[in-house]
Amino acid sequence: MKKRIATVSLAGCFGCHMSLLDIDERLLDLLELVEFDRSPLNDLKRFTGPCDIGLVEGGCCNEENVHTLHEFRANCDILVAVGQCAVMGGLPVMRNAIMHAEDPLRECLETAYLDSDYVLNPTNSIPNDPALPLLLDKVYTLADVVKVDYQIPGCPPSGETLWHTLDALIAGRQDRLPYELIKYD
Template sequence: MSRLKLATVWLGGCSGCHMSFLDLDEWLSNLAQQVDIVYTPLADIKEYPQGVDVVLVEGAIANEEHIKIVRMVRERSQILVSFGDCAVTGNVTALRNPLGNAESVLQRCYIDAADIYDKIPQAPGIVPRLLNRVQPVHQVVPVDIYLLGCPPSAMRIRAVLEPMLTGKKPQLKGRYFLKFG
């Protein structure tokens, strides 16, 4: 079996899932001997490649840029793992949903809650256009594996990745692997 092409992507979230990935500690050395990490925010790789075997997608879909990214990632990846509770349910990122649409969220954040400079950024490229509602990844693209946790523990991450190193699908069973938080 050839080396697995592994990628990680960070959308609307806190990066806690990526920090948990680093908690794999010494197993990261073993993993590095068996995979090629072809894209990740942990390294300076500019373009998401074709032919990715497995991608861990952290975070919810909160803006138009996230939709473009996750669709491209899905198209170029064989197995997409919804990585953490924000990707799986929207979780903390979706706490803005009760505030209403994107316009009311921007009004609340940039005008109502402003201490000094009360202006919504308008220049293109400053902030990607927000969606009216934050969505979990599976509402935009098909997901193959759901990796729960906020963030998922290193043990859970390893339980997903390790079987794939030998071409097997992970079997996440039992309360520990199936509970949120």
């Protein structure tokens, strides 16, 4: 039976998903072995059933991210943190520790929407629409929120690294990344 895979990008940039496309023609091999459930690759927004493997890109920066991550944990047997943002917060985590800031999140938003010389914002307000997911006080890693089974470092992990990992996970084989595929950048 084909393995079922779900993927999502939380507080990420979709770079890790783009990197998955870098496995090139092996995508065809992959599709022989797996069926994609919820994923931006097929635009399915909800789980249609339990999955074998969940690939999560990005950390958690808002309450929707946390909600989605809990859904992934509940529906996926194996949950994989993909990329530096999922593993340790990545670039979004820079807002957790801003030098001399009493309230880093407020300072970050003020710089982004009000104070910067490069901002044109006629309402002079920070976006606050009820439809926007509520921002968390800090950016959290996946492991801060749920149990993570595996992590693939890299920004993004190369197509080769993702293939190597997926190949082993799908075959249920214990494996490790060779030296040249371990990258934190």
